[in-house]
Amino acid sequence: xxxxxxxxLVLLLGxxxxxxxVGKALAWRGQKDTGGALHSLPGYxxxxxxxxxxxxxxxxxxxxxxxxxxxxxxxxxxxVEGRLAGLDDxxxxxxxxxxxxxxxxxxxxxxxxxxxxxxxAGYERISSVVMAALLVVLTAACALGTALAMRRxxxxxxxxxxxxxxLMALLMASATVAILTTIxxxxxxxxxxxxxxxxxxxxxFLFGLSWSPQTAIRADQVGSSGSFGAVPxxxxxxxxxxxxxxxxxxxxxxxxxxxxxxxxxxxxxIVKPLLEILAGIPTVVYGxxxxxxxxxxxxxxxxxxxxxxxxxxxLAAGMxxxxxxxxxxxxLSDDVITxxxxxLREGAYGLGATKYEAITQVVLPAALxxxxxxxxxxxxxxxxxxxxxxxxxxxxxxxTANPFEAMTTVTVQIVTLLIGDQExxxxxxxxxxxxxxxxxxxxxxxNIAALMIIRKYRxxxx
Amino acid sequence: MTDIPLTDTxxxxxxxxxxxxxxxxxxxxxxxxxxxxxxxxxxxxLFLFATIFYQGWGAFFQTQIRLEVTLDPARIDPQGxxxxxxxxxxxxxxxxxxxxxxxxxxxxxxxxRRQLYQLIGSAGADTLRRLVMAxxxxxxxxxTVWLPASDDVDxxxxxxxxxxxxxxxxxxxxxxxxxxxxxxxxxAIRKVFNTTFFTSGxxxxxxxxxxxxxxxxxxxxxxxxxxxxxxxxxxxAVYLEEFAPKNRISDIIEVNINNLAAVPSIVxxxxxxxxxxxxxxxxxxxxxxxxxxxxxxxxxxxxxxxRAALKAVPPSIREAxxxxxxxxVQVVTHxxxxxALPGMMTGTIIGLAQALGETAxxxxxxxxxxxxxxxxxxxxxxxxxxxxxxxxxxxxERAFVExxxxxxxxxxxxxxxxxxxxxxxxxxxERRW
Numbered sequence: 001x002x003x004x005x006x007x008x009l010v011l012l013l014g015x016x017x018x019x020x021x022v023g024k025a026l027a028w029r030g031q032k033d034t035g036g037a038l039h040s041l042p043g044y045x046x047x048x049x050x051x052x053x054x055x056x057x058x059x060x061x062x063x064x065x066x067x068x069x070x071x072x073x074x075x076x077x078x079x080v081e082g083r084l085a086g087l088d089d090x091x092x093x094x095x096x097x098x099x100x101x102x103x104x105x106x107x108x109x110x111x112x113x114x115x116x117x118x119x120x121a122g123y124e125r126i127s128s129v130v131m132a133a134l135l136v137v138l139t140a141a142c143a144l145g146t147a148l149a150m151r152r153x154x155x156x157x158x159x160x161x162x163x164x165x166x167l168m169a170l171l172m173a174s175a176t177v178a179i180l181t182t183i184x185x186x187x188x189x190x191x192x193x194x195x196x197x198x199x200x201x202x203x204x205f206l207f208g209l210s211w212s213p214q215t216a217i218r219a220d221q222v223g224s225s226g227s228f229g230a231v232p233x234x235x236x237x238x239x240x241x242x243x244x245x246x247x248x249x250x251x252x253x254x255x256x257x258x259x260x261x262x263x264x265x266x267x268x269x270i271v272k273p274l275l276e277i278l279a280g281i282p283t284v285v286y287g288x289x290x291x292x293x294x295x296x297x298x299x300x301x302x303x304x305x306x307x308x309x310x311x312x313x314x315l316a317a318g319m320x321x322x323x324x325x326x327x328x329x330x331x332l333s334d335d336v337i338t339x340x341x342x343x344l345r346e347g348a349y350g351l352g353a354t355k356y357e358a359i360t361q362v363v364l365p366a367a368l369x370x371x372x373x374x375x376x377x378x379x380x381x382x383x384x385x386x387x388x389x390x391x392x393x394x395x396x397x398x399x400t401a402n403p404f405e406a407m408t409t410v411t412v413q414i415v416t417l418l419i420g421d422q423e424x425x426x427x428x429x430x431x432x433x434x435x436x437x438x439x440x441x442x443x444x445x446x447n448i449a450a451l452m453i454i455r456k457y458r459x460x461x462x
Numbered sequence: 463m464t465d466i467p468l469t470d471t472x473x474x475x476x477x478x479x480x481x482x483x484x485x486x487x488x489x490x491x492x493x494x495x496x497x498x499x500x501x502x503x504x505x506x507x508l509f510l511f512a513t514i515f516y517q518g519w520g521a522f523f524q525t526q527i528r529l530e531v532t533l534d535p536a537r538i539d540p541q542g543x544x545x546x547x548x549x550x551x552x553x554x555x556x557x558x559x560x561x562x563x564x565x566x567x568x569x570x571x572x573x574x575r576r577q578l579y580q581l582i583g584s585a586g587a588d589t590l591r592r593l594v595m596a597x598x599x600x601x602x603x604x605x606t607v608w609l610p611a612s613d614d615v616d617x618x619x620x621x622x623x624x625x626x627x628x629x630x631x632x633x634x635x636x637x638x639x640x641x642x643x644x645x646x647x648x649x650a651i652r653k654v655f656n657t658t659f660f661t662s663g664x665x666x667x668x669x670x671x672x673x674x675x676x677x678x679x680x681x682x683x684x685x686x687x688x689x690x691x692x693x694x695x696x697x698x699a700v701y702l703e704e705f706a707p708k709n710r711i712s713d714i715i716e717v718n719i720n721n722l723a724a725v726p727s728i729v730x731x732x733x734x735x736x737x738x739x740x741x742x743x744x745x746x747x748x749x750x751x752x753x754x755x756x757x758x759x760x761x762x763x764x765x766x767x768x769r770a771a772l773k774a775v776p777p778s779i780r781e782a783x784x785x786x787x788x789x790x791v792q793v794v795t796h797x798x799x800x801x802a803l804p805g806m807m808t809g810t811i812i813g814l815a816q817a818l819g820e821t822a823x824x825x826x827x828x829x830x831x832x833x834x835x836x837x838x839x840x841x842x843x844x845x846x847x848x849x850x851x852x853x854x855x856x857x858x859e860r861a862f863v864e865x866x867x868x869x870x871x872x873x874x875x876x877x878x879x880x881x882x883x884x885x886x887x888x889x890x891x892e893r894r895w
Contacts, residue, residue, distance in 0.1 A: 164791040171705065174697035178719045178765065181758050185729060188736030251499045258496025275503055280877065282819025284848040285514070285870050288855045292863060293513050326503050356489035377724065384726020386822035387848075391855060411728050411822070418735065418826050436732040440725065447724040451717075 005131070006061055006138055013142040014054035020146070021049030021153065028155045040160035048159040051166055052149035057141040064134055075126055079119045099123055189440055192433030199427045200228045205434060207231060211397035211408075213417060213428045228431050230438070232397040236407035240318045240389060241382040243403060247322025248378055252329030253371065259330070260337035261359055272331070279327040287391030290320035295392055307404055312394035314407040321388050328378045329371075336370025336454075337363060369453045376450035380443045386411040410435050514874075518867025524656035524669070525616040526608040527582060527645060531561040533594065535602050544598045552594065554587040558609065566641060577638050583612035585658070585670045610658070611651070613668040613861035615642055619651060622860065633860070659868065663834050664850065668861035671854070673869050675836045679749055679829070679844030680818060680876075686753020686840055687760060687817050692810050694757075695764030696799075699806070702765070703772040704794050723762035730759045731826030739827060746828035747843035755823050760813035767809020771802040804891030811884040815877050821848040847873045 025042035038045075076096045099119050153159075197205070208229015255275065259268055295316040302309030309315065340363050348358035364371070394406030395416055417432040537557055541548035559579050569575045586609040593607060594600055610616075614633045617623050623632050625639055634642075645651040663675030706712040734755035738744045744751050775798050783793040824830075829845050830853065837844035845853070847869065854866040 160789065164789060167791060168701075168705065171697045171701035174694045175701045175706070175715055177694055177758075178698065178722055178761060179715060181722060181733070181761070182718055184737055185725070185733050188733055189729070192736060251503055254496045254499035255503060258493070258500055262493055262496060271500060271504070274507065275500070278503065278507060280815070280819075280881065281510070282821065282848050282873060282877070284819070284821045284851050284855075285510075285874070288851060288866060288870065289510055289513065291855065323503070323506050330503075354485045354489050356485065356492050359492065380724060380726075384728065386726070386728045387852065390822075391852070411726070414728055414732070415822065415825055419830055433732060433736070436729055440729050443724065443726055443729075444721065447721055451720060 014050040017053035018046040018050035022046035044159040049149045052145040189437040193437045196430035196434045232399040237409040243318025244322040244382045248325035252326045255330040256333035283387040287387040290392035309404040312406040315403045317393035325378045332374030336367045373450040373454035380446035521864040521868030523653045525611040525619045528650040554590040585610045676850035680846040682749035683752040687756045690757035699768030728822040731823030750840040756817040763813040768806040771805025808884045815880040
């Protein structure tokens with residue numbers, strides 16, 4: 001919140017610069033000696049001045065914020081030097097963090113050691129000095145920027161072009177946020193994973209058959225290494241995705257065929273949005289439903305037939321996930337089936353094919369790449385789906401082929417590893433990032449494959 | 463085929479007939495399967511909604527018990543000053559216990575006495591305290607008040623507990639059921655609209671738990687998401703659609719956006735944990751961080767739909783504006799953008815609806831904490847509606863199942879409203895050129 005005041009100050013000064021620029025432009029327009037001709041509309045001169053005033057100042061503010069932390073840290077370290085003796089780096093930082101929070105009025109004072117109290121007072125004093133300095137520096141920067149703009153401002157100045165160039169830079173920066181996000185994902189996953197692989201060998205992680213990270217909570221515990229063999233998780237993910245696809249593919253594909261080939265336009269208009277509701281329901285709702293309605297149903301049904309179905313079974317999670325994925329398959333497949341040219345269908349009818357034969361032997365083969373693409377996208381969703389499996393599939397890492405038992409998935413383990421208090425740098429926390437990396441790579445490959453297949457297919461008929 | 467004797471014509475005809483029948487049967491089967499697939503999906507949808515509605519409807523009501531409580535000054539006002547400072551320390555639970563004892567007569571066994579006290583949960587004392595704090599004059603009088611029943615009584619009164627079960631299989635004992643039935647005969651127990659559910663934060667006690675904290679958390683989170691993703695998304699879309707040169711870099715950005723749209727949401731949570739919490743040191747559990755993560759997640763959706771909206775504006779508009787001397791930026795800001803804005807807003811609302819239902823990434827950044835206080839801003843620790851649902855779904859009490867379903871109903875209601883808004887917006891501003 002301490003950023004509030006400086007930002008407001010800069011914006012206010014920027015607004016002043018804008019008024020001043022506009023005023024100047026209007027004044028020129030009235031004058032005879034310039035011929036009353038301005039290059040741009042007066043507003044552009046205003047924005048030009050405001051940009052010169054505010055942009056450098058905001059940049060300065062950003063740099064200041066980054067530089068301020070370490071400087072204050074050193075200052076505080078000097079203040080509490082007596083207390084810090086004999087503390088390691090982590091404890092040092094924790095203590096100083098506490099002091100800072102207390103000075104901001106957060107948290108409760110626990111140890112009223114005089115050095116600490118003095119440090120808090122000192123911190124409060126220095127931070128008000130720093131804030132005052134910042135305000136002065138920002139005002140100076142604004143004044144300097146405005147002065148520069150003042151020297152440049154003239155009726156012949158191409159203010160519009162300059163403003164548009166600045167706007168274009170802003171637009172370009174927005175477009176690169178998407179790229180930055182991807183880079184951020186890759187770097188954060190990769191960085192933490194590499195630290196994890198320094199503790200646990202890659203081969204143990206990828207091919208190990210036993211997963212029990214819970215033993216590795218604290219470093220000083222017996223058997224604290226834990227075991228990080230992720231094969232049971234991959235198996236669980238695979239099994240649950242398989243069950244989900246066994247539900248979603250037939251139902252989704254059949255729905256798509258019916259919608260595209262048989263349904264009347266009225267029926268389509270009503271039913272298609274209804275089916276798409278399935279994709280819009282939050283996954284946590286499905287998870288709740290799977291855990292509290294479907295799983296007990298399956299367990300009781302299994303008991304009736306003499307199976308033993310665990311109360312948290314891969315089957316329940318997979319089935320509900322499959323239902324969620326129906327619209328993913330049906331709407332995309334519907335689109336590709338409708339996109340198959342009429343001429344192909346009519347050719348088939350001309351040869352005496354029934355509608356069934358035309359669909360199965362002509363339309364579906366032609367639409368196959370698109371359908372395959374939609375299925376791949378659905379698989380990628382199934383692998384990355386979290387809430388349903390967290391709530392319904394269970395936590396124990398069983399390596400089993402029995403869908404009636406509890407299984408766990410990559411996403412479930414990421415969640416359980418990271419929920420609650422964690423110690424950064426412990427193998428347990430880092431393992432979550434390694435799992436995230438695997439997940440990211442798997443879904444990325446599936447997505448790219450799906451997009452390539454769909455794109456290639458579109459080119460053929462459009 | 464010429465070597466088939468003529469006498470076989472009839473048989474041939476018959477075989478063809480049979481084949482044709484078979485072919486038509488196949489066709490009918492396909493059609494039936496298609497219908498069955500759609501019907502099963504829709505039936506499931508109906509089943510889902512019906513179960514949740516059935517389970518959750520009760521949570522909108524609260525069971526209350528009428529009691530005559532004596533507000534003994536010695537008990538209620540320990541300092542005898544009638545100030546709120548003293549009244550807040552009063553032993554309201556004790557007053558309720560005494561009132562219960564008076565109502566049902568002396569009970570010898572300690573176990574049964576404890577069971578009697580369990581009829582009214584800890585919310586009862588809070589209600590009484592609030593009442594007395596508002597009207598200190600009541601101290602010393604005998605008042606008749608409606609107090610919220612404990613969650614077990616509540617569940618029984620709503621008919622979720624089967625009294626035919628064996629005593630040790632249900633949470634209410636035979637004796638307690640007898641008391642509740644006695645209250646029912648006297649008209650001293652009733653069901654009223656549950657305002658607590660909409661006006662309070664989370665609680666360990668089901669009868670005191672509400673969703674307001676989660677709703678506010680969701681609101682602040684979405685506010686941050688909207689403030690970041692809408693301008694960024696629109697600007698990115700404008701750049702890519704109107705200004706970007708068709709080169710490799712634009713291609714990479716485009717593929718990248720399509721891929722981001724399909725990255726699992728939990729990966730965004732990991733990003734938030736590593737970058738926003740670990741690197742930037744932003745506070746855990748804050749709507750600010752949640753909003754940032756969700757903004758990055760919805761950005762691709764908004765960019766894609768905004769680009770579609772820009773594409774739908776016909777080139778003639780741009781050409782006409784260029785023709786009368788507008789610059790390319792002016793063409794976009796004065797003409798194209800206003801025409802495309804409704805479509806962009808529709809896409810944004812749909813993106814926000816997705817963000818509202820998202821749970822997994824928020825678990826990563828600590829929005830799962832148990833938080834009783836209502837959040838007052840984007841830096842306060844908070845939880846959001848879907849995470850609240852997840853937390854309640856994990857709670858063992860039967861009453862929380864009801865609460866969970868009710869919270870789901872509220873969440874779905876918000877989603878429906880948002881989607882309807884998007885549809886209306888599209889209907890109102892949709893233009894065919």
